[in-house]
Amino acid sequence: MAYVIWPLIGLVIAMLLSTGPQRRITRPNANPAYLAGAFGALIGGVIGDGLPHALAGQLTVSSVIGAIVGALIFCWAVRGRASDAEP
Numbered sequence: 001m002a003y004v005i006w007p008l009i010g011l012v013i014a015m016l017l018s019t020g021p022q023r024r025i026t027r028p029n030a031n032p033a034y035l036a037g038a039f040g041a042l043i044g045g046v047i048g049d050g051l052p053h054a055l056a057g058q059l060t061v062s063s064v065i066g067a068i069v070g071a072l073i074f075c076w077a078v079r080g081r082a083s084d085a086e087p
Helices: 002-017 033-049 061-077
Strands: none
Touching (some): 002 033, 002 061, 033 061
């Protein structure tokens, strides 16, 4: 169950972080932050919970915190920078 919750946490964080104005002209609806947020939350949740504990499927506070931190890091890594924007 935790493997489903962690990516959902990442999607919510990615939606919150990508609510700003879109700067891209080409493919404005393509947002890699959603996939990065879900993947980062999954990785962060496994790291936060510890792999042996994650196999049991329990959702713990440390795994949720790890999922949030992982999603934030991965979303920050793929964010749109002003230098990448087209005029």
